[in-house]
Amino acid sequence: xxxxxxxxxxxxxxxxxxxxxxxxxxxxxxxxxxxxxxxxxxxxxxxxxxxxxxxxxxxxxxxxxxxxxxxxxxxxxxxxxxxxxxxxxxxxxxxxxxxxxxxxxxxxxxxxxxxxxxxxxxxxxxxxxxxxxxxxxxxxxxxxxxxxxxxxxxxxxxxxxxxxxxxxxxxxxxxxxxxxxxxxxxxxxxxxxxxxxxxxxxxxxxxxxxxxxxxxxxxxxxxxxxxxxxxxxxxxxxxxxxxxxxxxxxxxxxxxxxxxxxxxxxxxxxxxxxxxxxxxxxxxxxxxxxxxxxxxxxxxxxxxxxxxxxxxxxxxxxxxxxxxxxxxxxxxxxxxxxxxxxxxxxxxxxxxxxxxxxxxxxxxxxxxxxxxxxxxxxxxxxxxxxxxxxxxxxxxxxxxxxxxxxxxxxxxxxxxxxxxxxxxxxxxxxxxxxxxxxxxxxxxxxxxxxxxxxxxxxxxxxxxxxxxxxxxxxxxxxxxxxxxxxxxxxxxxxxxxxxxxxxxxxxxxxxxxxxxxxxxxxxxxxxxxxxxxxxxxxxxxxxxxxxxxxxxxxxxxxxxxxxxxxxxxxxxxxxxxxxxxxxxxxxxxxxxxxxxxxxxxxxxxxxxxxxxxxxxxxxxxxxxxxxxxxxxxxxxxxxxxxxxxxxxxxxxxxxxxxxxxxxxxxxxxxxxxxxxxxxxxxxxxxxxxxx
Amino acid sequence: xxxxxxxxxxxxxxxxxxxxxxxxxxxxxxxxxxxxxxxxxxxxxxxxxxxxxxxxxxxxxxxxxxxxxxxxxxxxxxxxxxxxxxxxxxxxxxxxxxxxxxxxxxxxxxxxxxxxxxxxxxxxxxxxxxxxxxxxxxxxxxxxxxxxxxxxxxxxxxxxxxxxxxxxxxxxxxxxxxxxxxxxxxxxxxxxx
Numbered sequence: 001x002x003x004x005x006x007x008x009x010x011x012x013x014x015x016x017x018x019x020x021x022x023x024x025x026x027x028x029x030x031x032x033x034x035x036x037x038x039x040x041x042x043x044x045x046x047x048x049x050x051x052x053x054x055x056x057x058x059x060x061x062x063x064x065x066x067x068x069x070x071x072x073x074x075x076x077x078x079x080x081x082x083x084x085x086x087x088x089x090x091x092x093x094x095x096x097x098x099x100x101x102x103x104x105x106x107x108x109x110x111x112x113x114x115x116x117x118x119x120x121x122x123x124x125x126x127x128x129x130x131x132x133x134x135x136x137x138x139x140x141x142x143x144x145x146x147x148x149x150x151x152x153x154x155x156x157x158x159x160x161x162x163x164x165x166x167x168x169x170x171x172x173x174x175x176x177x178x179x180x181x182x183x184x185x186x187x188x189x190x191x192x193x194x195x196x197x198x199x200x201x202x203x204x205x206x207x208x209x210x211x212x213x214x215x216x217x218x219x220x221x222x223x224x225x226x227x228x229x230x231x232x233x234x235x236x237x238x239x240x241x242x243x244x245x246x247x248x249x250x251x252x253x254x255x256x257x258x259x260x261x262x263x264x265x266x267x268x269x270x271x272x273x274x275x276x277x278x279x280x281x282x283x284x285x286x287x288x289x290x291x292x293x294x295x296x297x298x299x300x301x302x303x304x305x306x307x308x309x310x311x312x313x314x315x316x317x318x319x320x321x322x323x324x325x326x327x328x329x330x331x332x333x334x335x336x337x338x339x340x341x342x343x344x345x346x347x348x349x350x351x352x353x354x355x356x357x358x359x360x361x362x363x364x365x366x367x368x369x370x371x372x373x374x375x376x377x378x379x380x381x382x383x384x385x386x387x388x389x390x391x392x393x394x395x396x397x398x399x400x401x402x403x404x405x406x407x408x409x410x411x412x413x414x415x416x417x418x419x420x421x422x423x424x425x426x427x428x429x430x431x432x433x434x435x436x437x438x439x440x441x442x443x444x445x446x447x448x449x450x451x452x453x454x455x456x457x458x459x460x461x462x463x464x465x466x467x468x469x470x471x472x473x474x475x476x477x478x479x480x481x482x483x484x485x486x487x488x489x490x491x492x493x494x495x496x497x498x499x500x501x502x503x504x505x506x507x508x509x510x511x512x513x514x515x516x517x518x519x520x521x522x523x524x525x526x527x528x529x530x531x532x533x534x535x536x537x538x539x540x541x542x543x544x545x546x547x548x549x550x551x552x553x554x555x556x557x558x559x560x561x562x563x564x565x566x567x568x569x570x571x572x573x574x575x576x577x578x579x580x581x582x583x584x585x586x587x588x589x590x591x592x593x594x595x596x597x598x599x600x601x602x603x604x605x606x607x608x609x610x611x612x613x614x615x616x617x618x619x620x621x622x623x624x625x626x627x628x629x630x631x632x633x634x635x636x637x638x639x640x641x642x643x644x645x646x647x648x649x650x651x652x653x654x655x656x657x658x659x660x661x662x663x664x665x666x667x668x669x670x671x672x673x674x675x676x677x678x679x680x681x682x683x684x685x686x687x688x689x690x691x
Numbered sequence: 692x693x694x695x696x697x698x699x700x701x702x703x704x705x706x707x708x709x710x711x712x713x714x715x716x717x718x719x720x721x722x723x724x725x726x727x728x729x730x731x732x733x734x735x736x737x738x739x740x741x742x743x744x745x746x747x748x749x750x751x752x753x754x755x756x757x758x759x760x761x762x763x764x765x766x767x768x769x770x771x772x773x774x775x776x777x778x779x780x781x782x783x784x785x786x787x788x789x790x791x792x793x794x795x796x797x798x799x800x801x802x803x804x805x806x807x808x809x810x811x812x813x814x815x816x817x818x819x820x821x822x823x824x825x826x827x828x829x830x831x832x833x834x835x836x837x838x839x840x841x842x843x844x845x846x847x848x849x850x851x852x853x854x855x856x857x858x859x860x861x862x863x864x865x866x867x868x869x870x871x872x873x874x875x876x877x878x879x880x881x882x883x884x
Contacts, residue, residue, distance in 0.1 A: 254781060312731070316738055331735045338731070342724050350717045391727075394734045402834045405810045407779055545822075607785065607867060627788060 003068060006056030007147040007163065010097075013049040014141050016042045017104075017134035021127050028123025028215075036123045043130050044111050047104040050137070054101050057094055057146050061087050067173045069161045070094055070146040076179035076603060078574030083185060089193040090180045092315070092330075093146035098194070099311075100136035103201040107133060110205055110231070118227055124212035129204050135337050143330055150174065182601040182608045185573065188249025196242030196269065200307040202235025203276065207304035210297055214348040217355060225283045225296065230664050232283075236276050237660040243269055244653040252611065257543060257622050257641035259649060262411040267390045268310035271383050275303040278379035285372050288434065290359030294349075295376060297356060301345040302383075308338045313390075364436040371429035378422045385414040412538070420476060423531050426524050427480030430487060430517075449482035470539035477535065480528045484521050491518075511662060519663030526659055529652025536645025545626065547637040553585075557642050559621055560585045561594070566633030575599045575608075580625045580636055584614055596625040596638065620646050742842050742861055748773075748852040749840035753805060755830040756817060761805065764856065770802045770878040771852035772871070775832075775843050777811045778819040783847045786865035787823040793871045794827045801854075802875055807832045809846050851875075854883035 020042040027035025057070065061084045066072045074087040074094065089095040107129045115122065140146070151160045151169035159172055183189070206228040213224040246266065247259035260266060279299040285292040316331040362369055389406045396404040431437075431445045456478040461471045488507065491514075495506035511518040546554040553562045564581040571577040579597045583590060594612035601608065614621040622641040629635035743749060748771075752762040763771065774790060776783040794804045806829035808816045813831065820829055832838050841850060844863070851860040851874055859878060862870070 316735060331739060335728075335731060335735055339728050342728065343721075346720060346724060350720075353713065353717075391730065394730055397835070397839075398730065398733060401839075404835075 002056050002059065003065070003147050003149075006053040007145075009049055010053040010137070010141055010147070013046050013053075013104075014134065014137040016049065017046050017130050017137055020046070020130040021134055024123045024126035024130065028127065036126070039126050039130075040111055040115065040122070043126050044108050046130070046133060046137075047101070047108040050097075050101045050104050053146070054088070054097060057097065058085055058088055061085055064177065066175070066177050067149055067171060068146070069148045069150050072150060072174055072177045074177070074180050076177040076574065078572075078603070079179060080573065083180065083190075083573065086190045087180050089197070090184055093140070093144045093148070095193060095197075096136060096144055096330075097140045097146055099197050099201060100133060100140055102194075102197050103129075103133050103136060103204060106201055106205055106231075110208075114227055118209070118212075118223060120216050120218055121209060121212040121224060121227075124215045125208045128208040128211045132204055132208075135333075139330060139333055143333060176603075179574065179601070179603050182575070182599070182604055182606050183253055186249050186253050188245045188247075188252060192242055192245040192249060195238045195245060199235050199237075199239025199242050200272070200311065202231065202238060203272065203300075203304050203307055205231040205235070206279075206300050210300045211345065211348060214297070214352045217352065222286045222290070222293070225286055229283065229287075230666070232276070232280060233660055233664040236273075236280055237657060237664070239269070239273050239276065240653070240656055240660075243273060244650070248650065251646075252613075253608065257541070257624075257639075257643060258537065259646070262386075262389070262408045264390050265314050267386050268306075268313050271386055271390075272303050272306040272310060274379050274383040274386070275299055275306060278376050278383075279303055281372060281379075282376050285369060289369060291362075291369060292372070292376070293356040293358065294353070297349050299376075301342075301349065305338065305342050305345070306383075308334070308341060312338055366432065366437045366439060366442065368429065368432040368434045368437070371425060371432050375422065375425055375429065378418055378425065382415050382418045382422070385418070386411065389414070419531070420472070423476055423480055423528065426527065427476075427483045430521070430524075431483065445486075446483065449479055449486050452482045453479035464540075467539045470535055473531070473535040473539070477528050477532050481525065484525055484528075487521060488518070515665070516663050519659045519661075522659030522662055523656050524659075526652040526655030526657075529648045529655060531652075533645050533647070533649030533652065536648070537643065540642075540644035542642040543640065545637065545639045547629075547635055549635045550633070554638060554640065556640050558587050559640075559642060560588075561621075561623060561638065561640060563636055563638070566628055566636060571599060573601075574603055575601045578625070578628070580612075580628075580638070582612065582623065582638070584621060584623075594621070594623050596623045598625050615647060617647050617651070619644050737842065738844065740842060742844060742848070742850075742863075743840070743858065744861060745858055747856050748850065748858045749837075751837045751840060753807065753828065753830040753837065754833070755828050756808075756813070756820065759828060761803075761828055763805075763852070766803050766852075767856055768801070768854050768883055770854060770875060772802065772804045772875070773807060773841075773850040773852065774804065775807045775809050775838060775841070775846050775848045775850075777809045777846050778815040779811065780846045782865040784819075784823075786847060786867065787819070787825065789866055789868055789871065791823055791825050791827070793875070796872070797875055798827075800879065802879070804828065806830070807837050809838050809843070810835065851878060853878055853881060 020039045022039075023035045023042065024039035027033065027037075027039060057068075059065075060068050060071050061075050062081060064071065064075065064077060064084070070091060070093045074091040075084045079087070087094065089098045107126075110129070111122075111126065118125070145163055148161045148163050149165075150172045151162055151166055152172040153160055153166065153169050160166055160169060162169075165171070206224075209224040209228045212218075213221075218224065246269070250261065251257075251259040276299075279296065282292045282295050282299060286296055312331075312334045316334065360369075362373070364370065389410050393405045396402060427449075428442075428446065431442060453475055457471060457475040460474045460478075461468075464470060488510070491510045492503050492506045495501050495510060496503055499506075501509065542557050544554065544556045548554050548563045550563055550565055553560045555561075562583045562585070564583060567579045567581065569577055569579070577597055577599050579595050582594050582596070584592055584594050591614060594614060596612035597610040599608045599610055600606075609624050609626075612623045620641075620643040622643055624639045626637040626639050628637065748763060750762065750764045752760060754760050763773075776787075790804070790806075794802075798804075804827035806825065806827060808829060808831045811831065816829075816831065819825075841848075847865055849862040849866060849871075850858060851862075853859040860874060
């Protein structure tokens with residue numbers, strides 16, 4: 001019985017992770033390395049052990065073992081084998097198991113790679129990370145177990161779900177399953193959960209190190225920051241990819257022509273991203289100047305707590321969302337764990353508050369340090385605005401008795417100016433020197449990009465006279481792009497003139513020698529591209545909904561769409577497809593055929609709209625088949641969006657991933673190399689001094 | 692020497708003061724975290740309770756956008772479909788045409804449709820009603836009283852009220868043919884004195 005094996009091994013993994021937590025804490029407190037060694041061995045073993053139940057669930061999905069309630073709920077015979085395997089994270093039980101599995105992988109990797117480096121921290125790193133892992137495995141074992149079976153009780157109308165055989169019940173194996181929610185059958189939704197989970201769980205590494213540093217009093221040295229920098233970057237980039245894939249999924253599947261709706265579920269993911277990004281920047285201040293130590297702690301606690309909070313609100317429905325998530329018994333368990341994390345982390349932080357003193361003071365408001373502080377405040381302000389908007393329905397209902405939800409207009413109005421300031425800062429901050437920046441020199445560095453951006457803006461402003469509000473946004477984008485490119489240009493020029501390298505070689509060497517710096521610039525360029533996409537979405541979106549007869553044409557902006565006819569045919573994965581044939585013209589010129597569809601999933605009785613999209617770097621024409629006349633497809637209703645610049649969101653995301661790869665890719669010489677380090681005094685301290 | 696003598700006097704109040712500030716800050720941070728946890732706990736309790744699923748349907752009076760007033764308890768003997776929706780809700784758009792079409796089919800057979808517009812603005816709501824040419828009674832849920840009475844968890848949600856005023860079913864998420872027809876047929880078939 002494979003499922004039984006999975007269940008037993010799952011339980012052993014749970015016990016082992018509990019053991020690792022207790023043994024490492026005990027070994028740490030009593031200073032008994034043997035216990036810590038043992039805990040480490042147990043912790044490393046959890047991942048391979050958890051791989052067994054994961055493999056069993058995958059196998060059950062593959063062979064369609066419908067005796068398992070989970071397999072019955074999320075798969076059916078009409079789904080392709082690949083789709084069935086991805087159903088591992090298509091439902092509650094599987095996805096929590098998957099979450100625990102990834103988390104255990106992170107913990108194992110850390111313990112294998114960093115074991116000899118931070119020995120004093122290790123007992124508590126194990127304790128904190130394994131406690132978290134144990135919590136998630138415990139949830140899988142006791143609350144949402146994927147090995148639950150279907151049973152038939154005599155006389156009962158509905159099936160019973162239980163792990164063990166209820167008295168008098170007969171095992172029941174349905175002929176076919178219910179199948180994965182059709183809306184989730186899209187590459188974005190197949191890739192979104194794994195990347196998001198890697199991002200969410202990955203933050204456990206810096207969090208565990210931070211807490212270990214607080215517990216041991218090593219927080220006054222900043223070693224934990226150096227150890228976890230790459231890990232944080234990995235978590236951050238996966239969270240970013242997850243956000244983008246989710247947005248892409250919404251754009252392709254949900255059919256409202258946008259990629260971001262400020263829904264609580266989206267916000268839940270965005271908030272840790274915001275604080276995580278702030279954290280990635282503020283650790284640089286600690287590394288180079290020994291400043292912002294308290295901030296770092298606050299930011300990592302906040303980021304980690306927000307990942308848990310995100311999981312909590314998406315899985316319990318405490319804040320109602322148009323996303324339909326199943327309610328579950330997870331709520332109280334998650335709540336208790338979030339409470340523990342929050343209160344425990346704060347207590348630790350305040351206990352060590354005095355040790356986290358800054359080693360330097362802000363010397364000038366025109367300095368890299370000041371820019372970092374401002375940047376941090378902006379990120380936190382945005383995160384707070386998003387948080388407030390997300391929990392506001394709950395607050396208003398509690399205080400006034402009336403539930404008031406705030407929609408996209410609130411988020412756009414409040415965060416818009418903050419994002420503007422943030423992007424501007426992103427452009428100019430890298431020009432600032434550490435400690436103190438001479439204003440005159442700064443002015444010279446910014447002059448060329450500034451004039452260039454004015455020229456671009458003038459041309460743009462003339463071309464788009466009817467959208468005056470977009471001009472500010474475009475000025476910002478062009479200014480930041482030009483300042484970043486100027487940085488590359490300066491670097492390349494210095495090399496070509498001093499060493500006579502050709503510009504391409506010079507660029508390659510430049511990036512290789514200063515990965516963090518230039519990788520960071522590439523990430524910044526990616527962010528600006530995304531900003532460009534957002535500007536297009538905010539100011540240039542056009543939409544129309546029209547019913548047209550066969551052979552008729554509907555017009556939107558420069559584009560027109562001719563409806564040629566409807567076709568109905570059975571599609572793959574158990575769906576009926578109604579497909580419209582339309583031809584897209586731009587200013588009378590034929591571009592191509594578009595085939596917007598409406599897929600009806602028979603078993604789930606659920607329609608899914610599949611848009612027909614014509615996509616270019618400048619503009620997307622997005623067509624949806626909304627409905628059709630009863631008279632054999634003689635007329636049809638289309639919703640058409642012309643989405644300007646939206647592709648830059650996806651292109652920018654790729655740049656962001658590329659930049660992160662450049663920054664984080666391990667290299668032999670990168671460890672000793674740093675462009676400019678003002679040594680924090682802490683490094684000179686006696687490492688043995690506790691608290 | 693006088694400097695040394697003076698030092699503790701000028702220094703210690705400042706230190707003490709900053710200590711108080713700090714303690715105050717820490718207490719405030721804890722208070723904030725606890726308040727947040729309290730809020731989440733309260734939300735959790737509400738969610739765990741879930742929608743009202745059985746018993747008599749909570750009574751309410753809805754003032755329609757067109758000025759018509761309807762009270763649920765006045766509708767005994769008729770089958771009532773209560774649909775919670777909002778103009779900002781994409782899944783609601785999916786079911787809007789089907790709802791209106793079904794209403795037109797059953798309107799003379801002792802069936803009442805009530806659209807409760809949840810957390811919305813009147814302009815957008817009226818545009819939505821016009822877009823789908825909705826003719827059954829629709830009105831705003833002022834003060835979210837109705838949605839709180841039914842403890843809805845989101846939109847769209849549809850509640851079925853039998854002829855005797857009892858709740859007989861609930862659908863979370865958009866309706867698609869033919870489930871609404873089937874449910875109404877079943878409710879119409881029930882006998883009522």
